[in-house]
Amino acid sequence: MTDATTGSIPARLDALPLTRGHLRVLGGSGIGWALDAMDVGLVSFIITALVAQWSLTTEQAGWIASAGFLGMAIGASVGGLLADRLGRRRVFALTLLVYGLATGASALVGGLVVLLVLRFFVGLGLGAELPVASTYVSEIVPARIRGRLIVVLEAFWAVGWTAAALIGFFVIPAGPDGWRWAFLIGAIPAAYAIAVRWGLPESPRWLARQGHRGRAEEVVTMLEASPAVGRSAGIRVACDAEPPRTATAERTTARIARLWAPEFALRTLCLWLVWFCVNFAYYGAFIWIPTLLFSQGFDLVRSFGFTLVITLAQLPGYAVAAWLIEVWGRRGTLAVFLVGSAVSAVLFGTATGETTILASGMALSFFNLGAWGALYAVTPEMYPTSLRATGSGWAAGVGRIASIIAPLLVPVLLPLGGTPLVFTVFSVFFAIAALAAWGLVEARGRALDDR
Template identity: 60%
Template sequence: MSLNLTRAQRLDELPYTRKHNKLLLGSGLGWALDAMDIGLISFIMAALAAEWGLGSGELSLLGSIGFVGMAIGASLGGLLADKIGRRQVFALTLLIYGIATGVSALSTGLAMLVVLRFIVGLGLGAELPVASTLVSEYAPRRIRGRVVVALESFWAVGWLAAATIGFFVVPNENGWRWALALGAIPAAYALFVRFGLPESVRFLESRGRHAEAEEAVREFEDAAGVTVDDRDKAPDGEVAAAAKVTRRELFGERFRTRTIALWLVWFGINFSYYGAFIWLPTLLFEGGMTLVRSFEFTLYMTLAQLPGYLVAAILIEVWGRRPTLVTFLGGSVVGALAFGMAPGIAESLAPGNASAAFAITLAAGCTLSFFNLGAWGALYAITPEVYPTAVRASGAGAATAFGRIAAMAAPLLVPVIVGAAGRPTLFVVLGLMFALAMVAAWFLPEYTDKALEEA
């Protein structure tokens, strides 16, 4: 290694090793469990509509209340992660939402379930920006974007698990209760996160905990075969002096443009994604599909997320973060419009043919799923790179929290839009929100193959 590298620079120059893999898999499993929990509620809504006789207003409340908690949790979690550490908050949030989800299985009515979903949301909202920040701060500079997209791809694994549980478990007697009981797994997994994953080196240095930071870096260097003689580093003082940015500066002259752009991207993509996917099984059921058939449709759409992440992971280091994000958001616009028009297209091409209608609608849905989730991967790669170390987690958390306002509003507005103007209009609205995010993404900074800012 070159002389006088900071610890962050030493991490940046390392090859990808088994230690990185352990961090990615450990964080990714937590991410997948998050997705499974959020995904399950879309299937449970459809089941409870039949079992409890819930109307669209009650279902909207159930679908959106978790995002109220997520908006609060994302903001508080980011602040806490910059105060007490990424790993501590990651483990705490897993514990909170795992316990709350397990208890949800015992719900005796809508009110109890709504309160517990709010608590679940607090934990979920806090975890996601913290996990992506931790992984981003350890990933080698050359492939940092690809590693974060790989982390985000665990979302598809979790949503696929939710779709599988929704298909095989939820339709059975008390199936939704068993599904929620499975959501208690993160509470146990929190112990592994607390003791099995490293704390952020950049966070440790910002708190003057240089011995712990050095130990963490050396563990990754040992995994890469770096010898003692290779460990040339800058003095502790040079590293610690960098972090002097405060959270109030997110809207100061330096960061204002990127903050507004980032918040708009998060708002647009949240509105469209959760507006479509939270209500999808219920909309399909109300459109004439059986409950099981609607769950099967959603399962197939979920499978299309995996290649979307794969292509985004490849392109993000070839094209760059911003072009990849803009391209996938543009594809999401096309997918949303195609999905909204699919029934009309099917009727014009094959009138009265239910199989053709299913196939055409599924193709449009898979297009939406492919591009939408690829865009999510690119967004999570960009978000931790926008701000320096001192406000990285809180800045990411604030953007995530703003996005959760859209995630909260979308499930409430979906039945209103469908009732007033029909399902095709709903997907035009969702396409317009993707377009808003696409335009805003052009104003984000580009950090492909660049070191993360320290100050």
């Protein structure tokens, strides 16, 4: 095959095999993703410990989770806008720094109010980081394996949540200050931000859009010179030359309005609906699972142990989704995993014995996290480069509104119908998301739109 060294930036990127350079970008972004998950996961265990230690009500416990999600809603919306203006890598590193420092400071709090304020700032960083990271990776990897690699990126979430479950199981119950040590461990992203800032390249698509053709060429040349891995070795596809595009000044309000232009309106509506419903059901369930198990009579260590086992089912969920997404496509994979999540939620809500709790909880974890992988893969593909981070960020921001509401709604629903009612509501939201998934555009194997 012809070595593609003279074409347009997007064409040259899509012509590449999978290289060690791609794996470095994927791994570097994935570590940040895992650290995000570890922070969110730790809160579910810390809430349970604080309910016992600080004698918190369920409403107060719900606010600890929702304060972080309020920050995430704002962070996701603002982070996407900043990433389209300032660059993917710069915003990615900044968000890691913000939430890492705020998490470390949380270890020193002595009361609920200060903890709520710090959780809000943690949420600002977390909310901005996730859509920026998926946009960043999607703009660098080749089109033919883009969906699969984004699911692999999302699989780092399971690694981080598993780490949180291990910390919850071994560290938090070890003493009255166990939850403080957990927060200190969660400060690691502040140090990792330095590695991200200097160790990873900027998105060449974004650089080209901004008129930095020379810097974009450097990144692509680096990837072209990087050794290929696996069956991709030696595969390069010829591509035609294309004049460089430069960005035009566009106001923030105009960029947001473009999300609702006739070309994008349906996909934006469906994407926001899926994000809202999945966030509502996922965070409503997984933030509360350790506390719900504790309230059902399991001691702290046992409820954390059950949660650890349930969490481990996330990894095979991602693995299956990563394979299916390039076989069935994005929409089909997303819809099937959402339907599986809906069924599993009902089963978990009505489970009584230890075996059925574990089995249905693992099924919920498997299908739910597979759906997350597909959702993060499809989201950046809905918009062109000039709008991609903004569109991804606002979709995530709308989803975070649901993640604010859900933890606060659980204490309201529990007296009305207990755990069965709570998880039936989550099941309905999963089902709505499955229907909305069919309004998204199928982009399997297609080149990204670089307008």
